[in-house]
Amino acid sequence: MSELDVMDAPESAGRSASGEKLLTVKDLSVDFPTDDGVVHAVRNVTFTLAPGEVLGVVGESGSGKSVSSMAIMGLLPKTANVTGSIKFKDRELVGLNYKQMMPVRGNNISMIFQDPMTSLNPVYTVGWQLAEAYKAHHDVSKKAAWAKAVDSLELVGIPQPDRRAAQYPHEFSGGMRQRVMIAMAIINDPDVIVADEPTTALDVTVQAQILDTLLRIRDETNAGIIVITHDLGVVAGMVDRVQVMYGGTVVEQGTVDEVFETQRMPYTVGLLGSIPNPSLLGKRLTPIKGAPPSLMNLPEGCAFSPRCPLAIDECRETEPELLETDRHGHFSRCHRSAHLATIVDPQKLFATDEIGVVENPASLLVADPDMPIVEDVDVVEARMQEEEENPPS
Numbered sequence: 001m002s003e004l005d006v007m008d009a010p011e012s013a014g015r016s017a018s019g020e021k022l023l024t025v026k027d028l029s030v031d032f033p034t035d036d037g038v039v040h041a042v043r044n045v046t047f048t049l050a051p052g053e054v055l056g057v058v059g060e061s062g063s064g065k066s067v068s069s070m071a072i073m074g075l076l077p078k079t080a081n082v083t084g085s086i087k088f089k090d091r092e093l094v095g096l097n098y099k100q101m102m103p104v105r106g107n108n109i110s111m112i113f114q115d116p117m118t119s120l121n122p123v124y125t126v127g128w129q130l131a132e133a134y135k136a137h138h139d140v141s142k143k144a145a146w147a148k149a150v151d152s153l154e155l156v157g158i159p160q161p162d163r164r165a166a167q168y169p170h171e172f173s174g175g176m177r178q179r180v181m182i183a184m185a186i187i188n189d190p191d192v193i194v195a196d197e198p199t200t201a202l203d204v205t206v207q208a209q210i211l212d213t214l215l216r217i218r219d220e221t222n223a224g225i226i227v228i229t230h231d232l233g234v235v236a237g238m239v240d241r242v243q244v245m246y247g248g249t250v251v252e253q254g255t256v257d258e259v260f261e262t263q264r265m266p267y268t269v270g271l272l273g274s275i276p277n278p279s280l281l282g283k284r285l286t287p288i289k290g291a292p293p294s295l296m297n298l299p300e301g302c303a304f305s306p307r308c309p310l311a312i313d314e315c316r317e318t319e320p321e322l323l324e325t326d327r328h329g330h331f332s333r334c335h336r337s338a339h340l341a342t343i344v345d346p347q348k349l350f351a352t353d354e355i356g357v358v359e360n361p362a363s364l365l366v367a368d369p370d371m372p373i374v375e376d377v378d379v380v381e382a383r384m385q386e387e388e389e390n391p392p393s
C-alpha cells in the first residue's frame with residue numbers, strides 16, 4: 001500500500017485520455033490564528049482533478065470543505081496561513097495575492113456559491129451583472145457582452161433569455177437564481193468550476209434540474225467540477241470520485257461505487273448510515289454518537305478515534321496517513337482499514353437502541369440529521385399485518 005501522492009493518485013474517471021490534470025493539490029493546509037488559539041481548518045489535503053471529471057467533497061459542517069475550496073479560489077482572508085501546493089495546470093497558486101489571482105478567477109477557475117441572493121447585486125439587472133463579469137476578462141463592446149450574457153442564460157436553461165436578462169434578481173425564483181449563478185460561473189468558459197453546496201437552498205425537483213444543468217455544462221465545455229456538499233444524494237447521482245472529509249482532512253477517497261459500497265474508514269460507514277436518503281428507505285438509520293472534534297484542539301492520533309467503534313490504542317496515539325486500501329485507487333486514512341474490510345455488516349458498528357419509523361418516505365429525500373431512525377422494513381410489515389388481523393378496538 002502506498003501513501004497517496006498526486007503522481008500516483010487514482011486515475012480519475014474524467015474524460016482526459018492524456019492524463020492531463022487541471023488541478024493538482026498537494027499537502028494543502030490552512031490555519032487561522034485566533035485569540036483563542038490556532039484553528040487547523042484544513043490539514044494535508046491532496047487530490048487532482050482532470051478535465052470533464054466531477055469530484056464530490058462530502059463531510060459534516062465544519063470539516064473544512066469550504067475553506068479548502070476558498071483556498072483554491074484565493075479568497076481566504078489575509079489572516080489565513082496557507083501551506084502546501086495548489087497548481088492550476090503548471091501554475092502554482094499558493095502565494096499569489098488577490099490581484100495576481102484575479103485573471104485566474106473566472107477565466108480558469110470559477111465558483112458557484114451557496115446563496116445566490118448574497119452573491120447577486122439586487123440593484124442591477126441579471127444581464128448587466130453577467131455582462132460585467134464577461135467584460136472583466138474580455139475587451140469587448142457593451143453590446144457584445146450583453147449578447148454573451150443572453151447566450152449564457154440560454155445555456156443554463158433559462159427560457160426567454162433576452163427578456164429575462166433585463167430583469168432583476170428578485171424577479172427570479174430560487175432555482176432560476178441558482179441557474180443565473182451557474183451562468184455567471186461559466187460565462188468566461190473556465191476550466192474548473194467549484195460548486196459549494198449548489199442545491200442546498202432548493203427543493204428536491206429543482207435540485208435535480210440544477211445538477212443536471214451542471215452535468216450538461218460539463219459535457220459541453222469539458223470543465224472539471226468540484227461539488228462540495230453534505231448531501232450524499234447529490235454525490236451518488238452525479239460525481240465520478242468522492243472525497244470524504246473529517247476534522248479538516250480527507251479520510252477516504254475513491255470512486256463513488258467503491259466508497260459507497262465498500263467503505264474502508266469507519267467515519268464513512270457512519271456518515272452513510274446516519275443521513276437519510278432514498279437508497280436507505282426501509283433500512284435502519286444509525287447516528288454517529290459524539291460530536292465532531294474542535295479544530296483548535298484536535299485529539300491525539302486519528303481525529304475520529306473518540307467516536308470510532310473500532311478504535312484501538314494505535315488510533316488514539318498516531319494519526320494515520322492516507323493510504324491505498326486493498327482496492328486499487330481507493331484510499332483511506334485509517335489504521336483499522338484492513339479490519340473493517342473483514343466486517344460483513346459494518347452498519348452494525350454504529351447500532352443504537354433508539355428506534356423510530358419514518359412516516360413520510362418523501363421526507364427522506366432531504367438530509368436532516370434530526371430525522372428519526374428508520375425501523376427495519378420487515379418489522380414494520382409484520383406490525384402492519386398484525387394490526388390488520390387484530391384491528392385496535
Ligand SMILES: Nc1ncnc2c1ncn2[C@@H]1O[C@H](COP(=O)(O)OP(=O)(O)OP(=O)(O)O)[C@@H](O)[C@H]1O
Binds near residue numbers: 032041059065066
Ligand atoms: N476566517 C476564519 N477564522 C477562523 N476560523 C475559520 C475561518 N473560516 C473558517 N474557519 C473555521 O474553519 C473550519 C472549517 O470551516 P469550513 O467552512 O471549511 O467547513 P465546512 O465543512 O465547509 O462546513 P459547512 O458545511 O458548514 O460550510 C470551521 O471550524 C470554521 O469555523
